[in-house]
Amino acid sequence: MTENKDDGEDRLGDILGFHIRLAHGAVYRHFTETFSDIDLTQKQVSVLWLVSEHPGLAQVELGRRLQMDRATTMTIVNRLEARGLLRRQASQSDRRKQAVFLTSGGVAALDEAKSCIVAHEAWLKRRFTPDEVKILVEMLARIHD
Amino acid sequence: MTENKDDGEDRLGDILGFHIRLAHGAVYRHFTETFSDIDLTQKQVSVLWLVSEHPGLAQVELGRRLQMDRATTMTIVNRLEARGLLRRQASQSDRRKQAVFLTSGGVAALDEAKSCIVAHEAWLKRRFTPDEVKILVEMLARIHD
DNA sequence: ACGGATTGTATGCTTCACTAACGAATAGGC
DNA sequence: GCCTATTCGTTAGTGAAGCATACAATCCGT
Numbered sequence: 308m309t310e311n312k313d314d315g316e317d318r319l320g321d322i323l324g325f326h327i328r329l330a331h332g333a334v335y336r337h338f339t340e341t342f343s344d345i346d347l348t349q350k351q352v353s354v355l356w357l358v359s360e361h362p363g364l365a366q367v368e369l370g371r372r373l374q375m376d377r378a379t380t381m382t383i384v385n386r387l388e389a390r391g392l393l394r395r396q397a398s399q400s401d402r403r404k405q406a407v408f409l410t411s412g413g414v415a416a417l418d419e420a421k422s423c424i425v426a427h428e429a430w431l432k433r434r435f436t437p438d439e440v441k442i443l444v445e446m447l448a449r450i451h452d
Numbered sequence: 453m454t455e456n457k458d459d460g461e462d463r464l465g466d467i468l469g470f471h472i473r474l475a476h477g478a479v480y481r482h483f484t485e486t487f488s489d490i491d492l493t494q495k496q497v498s499v500l501w502l503v504s505e506h507p508g509l510a511q512v513e514l515g516r517r518l519q520m521d522r523a524t525t526m527t528i529v530n531r532l533e534a535r536g537l538l539r540r541q542a543s544q545s546d547r548r549k550q551a552v553f554l555t556s557g558g559v560a561a562l563d564e565a566k567s568c569i570v571a572h573e574a575w576l577k578r579r580f581t582p583d584e585v586k587i588l589v590e591m592l593a594r595i596h597d
Numbered sequence: 598a599c600g601g602a603t604t605g606t607a608t609g610c611t612t613c614a615c616t617a618a619c620g621a622a623t624a625g626g627c
Numbered sequence: 628g629c630c631t632a633t634t635c636g637t638t639a640g641t642g643a644a645g646c647a648t649a650c651a652a653t654c655c656g657t
Contacts, residue, residue, distance in 0.1 A: 316573060319501045323576055324479050324569075326589050328494055329596035331476035332519050332614095334469050339615090348643065349473055356464045367604060374477050379645055381606065386643090395605095403604040403653045424469075428461060431468055434594040444471050446588050449579040451474035477645095484645090493612070512635060524614055526637065531612095548622045548635045603654075609647090616641080623634070 327450075334431060341427045345419055350375075350383050352424070355417045358393055358407050365404040374451065392416050472595075479576060486572045490564055495520075495528050497569070500562045503538055503552050510549040511540075519596065537561050 319325055338349050347355075353373055358364055370380035384407065387393045392413035398404035409417065432440055464470055483494050492500075498518050503509055515525035529552060532538045537558035543549035554562065577585055 316570060319498065319505060322569060323573060323585060323589055324483065324494070325498065326592040326596065327472075327476055327479050328498075329519055330592040331472055333596040334472050336519075336614090338469065349469070350644075353464065353470065353473075360464065365604080374474055374481075375644085376646065377605070378607090378647080382644075401604085401654070405605065424467065425461060428468060431595065435591070439591065440468060442587070443591050444468055446580065446584065447471040447475040450576065451471065451478040481645090495613075510635080520613085521615070522636070523616080523638085527613075546623070546635085550636065599657090601655090601657105604652085606650080606652105608649085610645100611647105612643105612645080614641100614643085616639100618639085619637080621635085621637105623632100625630100625632080627629085627631105 337430060338427055341423050341430075342420070345416065345423065347416065347420055351387055352417070352420045354383055354387060355392060355409065355413055355420065358409055359414070359417055362408050363396075363398070363406040365398060365401075366407060367404070369407060387413070482575055483572055486568050486575075487565070490561065490568065492561065492565055496532060497562070497565045499528055499532060500537060500554065500558055500565065503554050504559070504562055507553050508541075508543070508551040510543060510546075511552060512549070514552060532558070 316322065335349065342348070342352070350373070354369060357369060357372060361368075366380050366384060367377060369375075369384070370377055373380075375383070384393070384395070388395060390412075391410055393407055393409050395405040395407055398406045435443065461467065480494065487493070487497070495518070499514060502514060502517060506513075511525050511529060512522060514520075514529070515522055518525075520528070529538070529540070533540060535557075536555055538552055538554050540550045540552055543551045580588065
């Protein structure tokens with residue numbers, strides 16, 4: 308009998324976290340390749356998309372939904388603001404908060420990005436049946452929720 | 453009827469890549485928290501582990517298996533070598549290559565890291581049944597293979 | 598009105614991925 | 628064997644991103 312046969316954590320390939328990291332790396336790499344033309348990162352597209360779904364969202368809420376701390380959120384919003392894709396506006400209900408909105412350029416950039424996302428997602432999902440995609444998404448959501 | 457009901461890619465939460473990124477972020481965060489004491493990153497542990505499984509591995513092969521380019525592999529090997537956890541040695545079969553080995557300190561660090569991995573993996577896997585873990589690993593492998 | 602909590606901001610440090618270039622060594626075609 | 632192309636390690640530079648800390652303004656509960 309071999310030792311450590313019960314838990315199956317004696318080899319690197321048995322580590323779930325390792326596979327998540329590799330899968331993320333592969334997706335990240337294909338993403339940046341797909342988006343090299345329009346020069347947007349995963350984070351930046353996520354921010355644009357989320358602001359599009361929730362105009363006037365506060366930065367802290369943006370960070371919470373994308374699981375970034377305030378400092379990280381700042382740098383991303385700064386970059387997108389410098390590129391003219393979104394704008395800050397002091398919230399009227401709570402003057403501590405900065406409400407974030409897409410500019411017209413931001414809307415256009417997001418539209419362009421979404422068409423790239425379609426291609427990117429097709430590349431990713433071609434490995435799975437629609438049912439498998441549902442299962443995978445549900446499992447991943449268990450991890451990050 | 454709503455538009456875009458067919459493909460289900462009209463909302464950010466429908467994007468598979470988005471969930472992979474969030475899940476990776478959550479795992480990464482818990483990992484660094486678990487490993488704050490012994491001060492090793494995911495990448496560094498992966499390298500130590502892989503070298504342990506394949507002593508004398510060339511750097512380029514190390515990078516290939518962990519999906520890093522040569523430059524990135526360099527910086528990580530440099531750090532680990534500077535900390536005395538592994539050592540380089542010119543390969544005899546191919547003098548272009550640098551064979552990488554664990555030092556005794558590297559073996560000890562990996563042992564310590566593996567016990568942390570057990571706790572980390574337990575945190576991660578507590579969301580799933582053993583069968584679900586197998587399914588998830590298999591699906592993630594489809595992405596990064 | 599006071600004190601604690603929240604939010605944005607600024608600064609600095611670290612990890613990591615990528616590119617481009619270079620030299621050394623190897624492999625393949627002839 | 629020789630010339631060329633490729634591979635490997637290395638270095639340097641760029642950029643995104645995460646985290647910690649500190650500070651000021653604002654809000655809220657009491």
